[in-house]
Amino acid sequence: MSATVMPTTRGAKLLRNPAFVIGAFIVGACAIIAVIAPWIVPYDPFVIDLDRRLVPPSFMEGGDPRNFLGTDQLGRDYFSRLIYGTRISMVIGVLTVITSGLIGITMGVLGGFYGGKVDDFVVFCITTRLSIPAVLVALAVAALRGSSFLLVVLVLGFLLWDRFAVVARSTTMQIRNLDYVSAAWCAGASKWWVLTREVLPNIATHLAVVATLEMALAILLEAALSFLGLGVPPPLPSWGLMISEAKEYMFFSPWVIMIPGIALFVLVLGVNFLGDALRDMMGTDLSR
Amino acid sequence: MLRFFIRRFAVAVLVALTVLTLAFLLTRVSGDLAISIAGPNATQQDVEAIREAYGLNRPLSTQYFDWLGRAVQGDFGESYFFRDRVANLIASRMPVTITLGLVGLAIALVVSLPLGIIAAVREGTWIDRVVALIAMIGQAMPSFWLGLVLMIVFGLQLAWLPISGADSWEGFVLPGIVLAFSAIPSLTRLTRSGMIEALASDYIRTARAKGLTRLSILVKHGFRNAAIPVVSIAAVQLGFMLGGSVVIETVFALHGVGFLAWESISKNDFPVVQAVVLVLAIIYIGLTLLADLLNAVLDPRLRTA
Numbered sequence: 001m002s003a004t005v006m007p008t009t010r011g012a013k014l015l016r017n018p019a020f021v022i023g024a025f026i027v028g029a030c031a032i033i034a035v036i037a038p039w040i041v042p043y044d045p046f047v048i049d050l051d052r053r054l055v056p057p058s059f060m061e062g063g064d065p066r067n068f069l070g071t072d073q074l075g076r077d078y079f080s081r082l083i084y085g086t087r088i089s090m091v092i093g094v095l096t097v098i099t100s101g102l103i104g105i106t107m108g109v110l111g112g113f114y115g116g117k118v119d120d121f122v123v124f125c126i127t128t129r130l131s132i133p134a135v136l137v138a139l140a141v142a143a144l145r146g147s148s149f150l151l152v153v154l155v156l157g158f159l160l161w162d163r164f165a166v167v168a169r170s171t172t173m174q175i176r177n178l179d180y181v182s183a184a185w186c187a188g189a190s191k192w193w194v195l196t197r198e199v200l201p202n203i204a205t206h207l208a209v210v211a212t213l214e215m216a217l218a219i220l221l222e223a224a225l226s227f228l229g230l231g232v233p234p235p236l237p238s239w240g241l242m243i244s245e246a247k248e249y250m251f252f253s254p255w256v257i258m259i260p261g262i263a264l265f266v267l268v269l270g271v272n273f274l275g276d277a278l279r280d281m282m283g284t285d286l287s288r
Numbered sequence: 289m290l291r292f293f294i295r296r297f298a299v300a301v302l303v304a305l306t307v308l309t310l311a312f313l314l315t316r317v318s319g320d321l322a323i324s325i326a327g328p329n330a331t332q333q334d335v336e337a338i339r340e341a342y343g344l345n346r347p348l349s350t351q352y353f354d355w356l357g358r359a360v361q362g363d364f365g366e367s368y369f370f371r372d373r374v375a376n377l378i379a380s381r382m383p384v385t386i387t388l389g390l391v392g393l394a395i396a397l398v399v400s401l402p403l404g405i406i407a408a409v410r411e412g413t414w415i416d417r418v419v420a421l422i423a424m425i426g427q428a429m430p431s432f433w434l435g436l437v438l439m440i441v442f443g444l445q446l447a448w449l450p451i452s453g454a455d456s457w458e459g460f461v462l463p464g465i466v467l468a469f470s471a472i473p474s475l476t477r478l479t480r481s482g483m484i485e486a487l488a489s490d491y492i493r494t495a496r497a498k499g500l501t502r503l504s505i506l507v508k509h510g511f512r513n514a515a516i517p518v519v520s521i522a523a524v525q526l527g528f529m530l531g532g533s534v535v536i537e538t539v540f541a542l543h544g545v546g547f548l549a550w551e552s553i554s555k556n557d558f559p560v561v562q563a564v565v566l567v568l569a570i571i572y573i574g575l576t577l578l579a580d581l582l583n584a585v586l587d588p589r590l591r592t593a
Contacts, residue, residue: 124299130572131572133572139550139553140314140315141314216428224430224432228550240432251444264430265428272424273424
C-alpha cells in the first residue's frame with residue numbers, strides 16, 4: 001500500500017509551498033500566543049489607568065517605552081489586550097469550525113451517501129440556510145438573548161455549516177460507488193463502518209480546506225459582531241471590540257484602529273494561506 | 289424546459305415559506321419578546337400590558353398563522369418604535385441599499401473581470417500568482433475595518449469624499465468599494481477558471497487557425513463562454529451583498545435597509561427585524577432563481593437537473 005509513502009511526499013511538497021510556510025507560521029504563532037498569553041503579557045489587560053489614556057506606541061512620536069503598542073482610551077496596555085485578543089479569535093474560530101463541521105459534515109455525508117429523499121431534504125436545508133442573511137440573524141439573536149462568548153460560538157456554528165454540507169455531499173457522492181467502497185460492502189462491512197472508515201477518511205482533505213475557509217469567516221464575523229456591539233461583551237479584548245471602542249478617536253490617532261485591524265487581517269490571511277496550500281496539494285479547486 | 293422551471297419555482301416558494309416560519313420562530317424562541325420590548329426597568333404590569341397590546345398572550349399557533357397570513361400579502365404590521373407601517377419603512381429605505389448593492393457589484397465586476405482574464409491568459413506566471421494573492425488579500429480584509437481606514441485616508445486626510453451619509457452620489461463611493469471587496473475574490477477566481485477552460489477548447493483553436501486577432505479571440509470567443517457562470521454568480525453575489533449591507537451601512541451611516549435593521553435590533557423593534565430578514569431572504573431567493581433560469585436558457589445541458 002502506498003499509504004505510508006504518501007504523507008512524506010505530500011509533507012515535503014507542502015514545505016516547499018511558500019503559502020503553506022507563511023500560513024503555518026502565522027496560525028501556529030497565534031495558537032502559541034493564545035495558549036501562553038497570561039505568561040507573556042507585560043501588564044494585566046483589564047487594569048484601567050485613567051491618567052495615561054491613549055499613549056501612542058513606543059515607536060511613534062510621544063510614545064512611552066513602557067507601553068510597546070501604547071494604551072487605549074481607558075489607559076489599558078494595548079499590547080496586552082492585543083495578545084489576549086488572539087485567544088478570543090482563535091477559540092471562536094476553532095469552536096465554530098467544530099460546531100459547524102459536526103452539523104454540516106453529518107448532513108452532507110448522509111445526503112451524498114443515501115441520495116434520494118434524504119438528499120433532497122439536505123439540499124433543501126442548504127438552500128434555505130443560504131437564503132438567510134447570516135449577519136442579520138446573528139445580530140438579532142444576540143440582541144434578544146443578550147450577547148455572550150458562548151452565544152457567539154453557537155450562533156456562528158449554526159449559521160456557517162453550509163459549505164461543509166455542500167463539499168461533504170459532493171465528495172461523498174463521488175466516492176460512494178468507487179471500488180474500495182464496494183469492496184468494503186462485499187466484505188460485509190456495516191453502514192457505520194463504511195461511513196466512518198471508508199468515506200470520511202477519503203473526504204477529510206477536502207473538509208480540511210473548508211475548515212480553514214470557515215475558520216477565517218468565523219473570525220471575521222465575530223469581529224464584525226463585536227464591532228457592532230453584539231458579539232463578545234466588554235471588557236473582553238476582542239479585536240473587533242477594540243476597533244469599535246477606539247473608533248471615536250481614530251481621526252486623531254489612527255493607530256488605535258490600525259493595530260487590532262492589522263492583527264485581524266494577518267491572522268485571517270494566514271488561515272486562508274493554509275487553506276490555499278491544502279487545495280494546491282489536492283490539485284482541485286473547491287472555491288466557489 | 290417548462291418542467292424544470294416549474295420544479296425550480298416550487299422549490300423557491302417552499303424555501304421562502306420555510307424562511308417565513310424561521311423568521312417568526314427567531315423572535316419567539318430566542319427569548320420572551322414582551323420582556324425584551326419592555327426594557328430592563330419595566331414592571332410585571334408593563335410586561336403584561338405589552339403582551340396584551342401586541343397580542344403576544346395568544347397561543348403561538350394563532351400568532352403564527354395571523355402573522356403568516358398578513359406577511360404573504362406584504363403586510364408586516366406596525367413598527368413599535370417608528371410608529372409607521374413596516375412595509376412603508378422598508379420601501380423607503382430600499383433604494384439606498386439597492387443603489388449600494390449595484391455600485392458594489394459594478395466596482396467588483398470592473399476589477400475582477402480584467403484580473404481574472406489576465407490571470408487566465410498568463411496562467412502559471414507571476415502575474416497569475418499576483419492576482420491570486422490579490423484575491424486572497426480581499427478575502428482576509430475585515431470589511432468594517434477597511435471602511436474605517438478608507439474614511440481616515442479619503443475622507444479626512446485627502447478630503448476627497450464624504451465619510452458618511454448618502455446626500456450625493458459621492459457618499460456611495462467608499463461603501464461601494466468596501467462592499468465590492470467581499471465579491472472580488474470569488475468573481476476573479478471564477479472568471480479565471482472559466483477563461484482557462486474556454487481558452488483550452490477547440491473553438492478557440494479554430495478561431496486562432498482562422499487568423500483572428502488576439503483581442504477578438506479573447507473577447508468574442510473566450511469571454512463570452514466564460515461569462516455564463518460569472519453572470520449567475522454575480523446575481524447570487526448581489527444577494528449576499530444586500531444581506532451583508534448591515535455592517536457597511538452602519539459604518540458609513542447610510543440609511544438603507546441594513547441600517548434600519550441595525551436601528552431596530554438595538555431598539556428591540558422586532559416586527560421590523562423580522563420583516564427585513566424576510567425581505568432580504570426573498571430577494572436572495574429571487575436572484576438565485578433568476579440565475580438558475582438564466583443558466584438553463586444559456587446552457588441547455590443544465591435543464592435536466
